Amino acid sequence: MKRYFNTLRIFWSASISAEMEYRVNFAMAAFSSVMTLGGTLMMLFLFYRTGYEMGGWPWRDALAVVGVFTFLEGMQATFMAPNRTRVTEHVREGTLDFVLLKPINSQFWLSVRTVSLWGVPNIILGLAIVGFALTTRETPPTLAGLASGLLALGLAVLMLYSLGYLLSTISIWYIKLYNITMAMQALVETGRYPITAYPGAYQAFFTFVLPVAFMTTVPARLMTGRGGTEWLLGAVIVAGLLLALSIGFWRFALRYYTSASS
Amino acid sequence: MPTVQADNLSKTFHVADKQPGMLGTLRHFINRSYRAVQAVRDVSFAIEPGEVVGFLGPNGAGKTTTLKMLTGLIHPTSGSVSVLGQVPFKRRPDLLRQVTLVMGQKQQMIWDLPPMESLRVNAAVYGIPEDEARRRIDELAEMLTISDEMTRPVRKLSLGERMKCELMAALIHHPRVLFLDEPTLGLDVNAQTAVRNFLREYNRQHGASILLTSHYMADITALCDRVVMIHKGGLIYDGRLAGVVNRFAPFREVKLELASDADESVMARYGEVESIQGRVVRLLVNRDGLTATVNRLLSEQDVTDLTVSDPPIEEVIGRVFDDGEPGDTDEYTTGADSV
Incomplete structure (x- = not known):
């Protein structure tokens, strides 16, 4: 375990120093996330100005959903997207062999090998919005609600990771899979607003088929006291299943890779 | 083990x-x-x-x-x-x-x-x-x-x-x-x-x-x-x-230096011509007839210098890999020359 932590520390310090080589990028990323966020907030504001309540969510609570969404987008850009791109590269260039011959779990290596600082502005902004939404609403959140909401947020990160890893595993068969990040982006995009704002069929799809509802709406729901423990339990089950699926599917893919590749 | x-x-x-x-x-x-x-x-x-x-x-x-x-x-x-x-x-x-x-x-x-x-x-x-x-x-x-x-x-x-x-x-x-x-x-x-x-x-x-x-x-x-x-x-x-x-090259390389420029068609009578550069000729000659061929060369041609050596290993291996046809590998026995 200690070896894994140590490896992680060196992985990240190496990739951060690689990112630091390009300083302008970071400033650009910060600028672009402020602009995107501004757009989203403007949209929400336009809706709520007229007194319309999106899916039964008041302004502050919908803001919390936007905060969670922005946070997840930041987590995705920081920790997940750069690693997903590399899995595809490893398969295409044949350097996956180097990873498989290391005495370390290959999924661990491929999931945490790099971090990119580009998403950090979104992580900070997202948390700030959630904080703002919660502290300025009429009834402040309860401690239990806050704790279960944060737990659900952690589970949401796990779900997002597992779904992304499932998708990048497919590159073992279809090497030209450059659009995983786009697909994941589009997927999370639907979580930008409270899920109850969508028509019934969409709600069902994004809750039970693609668990986007569990990623953004549920953490916000729990934090704002709009949902009970059944939502948290649901999030635990969904996250657990997705993680197990991503591990199982990766093993299956490796069995294929090692019997069919030349 | x-x-x-x-x-x-x-x-x-x-x-x-x-x-x-x-x-x-x-x-x-x-x-x-x-x-x-x-x-x-x-x-x-x-x-x-x-x-x-x-x-x-x-x-x-x-x-x-x-x-x-x-x-x-x-x-x-x-x-x-x-x-x-x-x-x-x-x-x-x-x-x-x-x-x-x-x-x-x-x-x-x-x-x-x-x-x-x-x-x-x-x-x-x-x-x-x-x-x-x-x-x-x-x-x-x-x-x-x-x-x-x-x-x-x-x-x-x-x-x-x-x-x-x-x-x-x-x-x-x-x-x-x-x-x-x-x-x-x-x-x-x-x-x-x-x-x-x-x-x-x-x-x-x-x-x-x-x-x-x-x-x-x-x-x-x-x-x-x-x-x-x-x-x-x-x-x-x-x-x-x-x-x-020894295994794959049943021939040796004979390098000749002649008194005058060599003619490829003449040289081909003695063995397989590898190269001719002016007066210098490289021939591949079967091991079995090597002595007879060298004697003929010395008596029939105006030879100023002659050396016999094993052909370069690259060449031998290149020939082995060129000649092999699918499925003919069985004709080679393996392991007989193991260290």
């Missing part, structure tokens, strides 16, 4: 066949036909501790497939492999800590950072403490004469320097078994020599077993006493390097 033991190793791939054109594409989509390609067939050999073995074969002979089976990256269709007494395909961490694979065409170094960073990553993965890692890096860098380049980004290093770094990354955990696939590919002569000397020194210091593939015969002749040759997936020779010429 041998370090590496391969018994009747075979690998068959199923590849989809597709005819060109739109019709072919359609047919390929609806009713895909597969063809079995046997990449490696019944290959057996063993490598003893500390031995350096050259692994030769033309492109597509099955060398890389065999190396991948030996390292556990692909599963053999039939036959068995053991490396240090373990089944490599299980890729157990305690075995992985003792083996390494270097691929000349592929690199594991982080492109934008100095080699030091990649080496630290590998040291952490293998659980080598930082001070010990630093000591090993210094030692390897000194052996490879690359100490001054350790702080420059990899992208700014020359191909030779990058290969040296790859070797450091592959050897930082002091493996006992090295699988080297074309480690000198594309390097200039000086860098090739440096890599060779380094491998010889590593082998001496650590008693490591090495299986080396290379298209440069100089690598093989410098490092390997023994070679294993495969062709079209089958083993055709396993024995001493020096034995290759």
